[in-house]
Amino acid sequence: MVKIILKDIHNLHKIDVYESNGGYKALKKAVKKMKPDEVIEEVKKSNLRGRGGACFPTGLKWSFMPKGNEKPKYLCCNGDESEPGSFKDREIFEKNPHQFIEGTLIACYAMGVKTAYVYIRGEYYKWIKLLQKAINDAYKEGYIGEKIFGTKFSADIYIHKGAGAYICGEESALMNSIEGKRGYPRVKPPYPAKNGLWGNPTTINNIETISNIPEIINKGGDRFASVGAPKHPGTLLFGVSGHVNKPGVYELETGIPLMTIINDYCGGVLDGKEIKMVIPGGTSMPPLTKEECMTIKMDDASLKKIGSGIGTAGVIVMNEDTDIVKVLIRITKFYYHESCGQCTPCREGCGWMLRLLKRIDEGKGRMEDIDMLVNVANNIEGNTICAFGEAAALPVKWTIKKFRKDFEARIKEVDLKLPPKNIVHALR
Ligand SMILES: Cc1cc2nc3c(=O)[nH]c(=O)nc-3n(C[C@H](O)[C@H](O)[C@H](O)COP(=O)(O)O)c2cc1C
Missing domain, CATH: 1.20.1440.230 (NADH-ubiquinone oxidoreductase 51kDa subunit, iron-sulphur binding domain)
Structure with missing residues (x-):
């Protein structure tokens, strides 16, 4: 099984371990050898889709950002993760924060952004501290800040803590929250690429989405597009909870059968009971019956066909005794x-x-x-x-x-x- 984000490398969260395993090479390649538009083209080629729930094509979203520099541009990395059943972004902050930071910097370079905000739910106190440490270390090594790799490219990354409202994960409420306003969603259009933070061009991406970017730049968009389900390629961090023997976060290729996740990775249903219902992607996604679970593959198109969706890939398993x-x-x-x-x-x-x-x-x-x-x-x-x-x-x-x-x-x-x-x- 291909692993892109949660690689089995001891202490990967430490900057020296990340560097010695090829870390920050994709950033160097992007800023020194590629034009911003070439980076966007590579992301388009990868067919990467957003991991925040809506599966929107990431490269296309980036291409909506205006090219000029008349106004400041922003990137908001969405780590609000407040949907019940979703707990995968915090795994990235804990196990591989530098890959997320590297992805953020590549995204900034591609879209001409100088300031990125990482919006994290306030309850994620432990993970905020871990990410802040990783950001500080990346500043010290010169990966974040002025004239990165001696080029003209400069960028800063700030953490913004949420105050515990699920609605602040919605992209326009998130921007209001960063602006210090009440977390009310905004009417769209205008869309964030035109009128985002403080009225300036802004892109919002999920933490897992951004964490895939270094792999795409290192190995190429075509390679990424060949992993998993063709229309929804790559891996997903499946956060499995409920009535299974081994709940947890599993990085697996898209298109994997749900029963393989439950039986082969999560040790089967608790107490050997039958399945009653499974929610495939966080509580906002319509549930699956036992019969549907037997054949369903875990990718956007397969789930949409039966009236559900992959959402955040937060899988909640419920056994036959569930009310x-x-x-x-x-x-x-x-x-x-x-x-x-x-x-x-x-x-x-x-x-x-x-x-x-x-x-x-x-x-x-x-x-x-x-x-x-x-x-x-x-x-x-x-x-x-x-x-x-x-x-x-x-x-x-x-x-x-x-x-x-x-x-x-x-x-x-x-x-x-x-x-x-x-x-x-x-x-x-
Ligand atoms: C009520 C609500 C809550 C949301 N919460 C989150 C969240 O916690 N994290 C997230 O990435 N996206 C969340 N989203 C989706 C975002 O609005 C947005 O589509 C996403 O961050 C875009 O990133 P992506 O294109 O990388 O998926 C939420 C949407 C709604 C309507």
């Missing part, structure tokens, strides 16, 4: 709590869905509540400024679509315990 109604309550509670409140459908709809779900769980549900839940979700989806609306609505819609019987059974189970309707009337 699906309670799982959906937990997920919806998160989105209700985290909605920024700017858009009415999301602000009101998340609370409405939560109340309906709780009503079902508490034995006060009615059969028509199930369709009402789908209706509320449909009225959130596509009617908000940012994709948070979809993140909240899709799990509700698709969990009901795929596990409707569980919701019906919960309502019927309670119906059976209630006295017949005429007795209820008599008691009133």
Whole structure:
């Protein structure tokens, strides 16, 4: 299995170990031997897609940045990582921070950026300290700062700590947060490449996306494009949690069958039980049934075909004993709590869905509540400024679509315990 980011090299987080294993050679090659546009072309050739959830082609995104230097340009590296089930970017900060730093500097060079911000959720205290140490060491060695490798290229990298809001991972809320404003998403267009941080051209990329860049420059875009699933190449850091024997972060090629991840890498389902449901890419991604899990391959196109998505590759495995109604309550509670409140459908709809779900769980549900839940979700989806609306609505819609019987059974189970309707009337 190819490894691009989490290589099995002892102490790779230390700058001298990183250097002695070819570290910072890609940066040298880029700034000394390649023109900025050539770097972008190589990234386009690699067909690298964003690892932050939307799978947007990275090279194409970089090419949207204006060429001139009339305005300062910025790069925001997104390490907010607040989606439940996602815990892979912190693995990069811990195990291979210099590859991320090198990727950031190459991205700055390619897009004419002089200032990069790394936005990290504040709770990642340990990983903030580790990354800051790596940044300090890279400054000392002259990889960051003025006249890098004696060229005209200069760049600075700053860490910006988040204050614990999931919405600040959304790229425009993230920029507002860096500007010191409330983390509200912005209406788009204008898009960040035109009007980003302080109104200047800005690109936002996920930490894992950026960490792939040195490999692409070292070995070439074609080589990267040949790894894994052709339309979504490379590796993914799968963060596997839930009912498996060996949860953790596994770097594996895209297109790997889900059951290979669960059985061969994670030691199978806990206590040898059957699978009930798997969320393939963080809680905003629609879940998979046991039958779907048996054949699905883990790449963007394969998952989209069955109405789901790779998201952040945060795989949550749930066994046959799982209470699906309670799982959906937990997920919806998160989105209700985290909605920024700017858009009415999301602000009101998340609370409405939560109340309906709780009503079902508490034995006060009615059969028509199930369709009402789908209706509320449909009225959130596509009617908000940012994709948070979809993140909240899709799990509700698709969990009901795929596990409707569980919701019906919960309502019927309670119906059976209630006295017949005429007795209820008599008691009133
Ligand atoms: C509510 C919400 C939260 C998000 N959180 C993150 C996050 O924590 N990290 C991340 O990289 N992208 C997150 N995204 C996606 C970003 O808006 C953006 O698409 C991404 O950072 C772009 O990087 P990429 O092209 O490298 O994937 C979030 C999106 C939404 C709607």
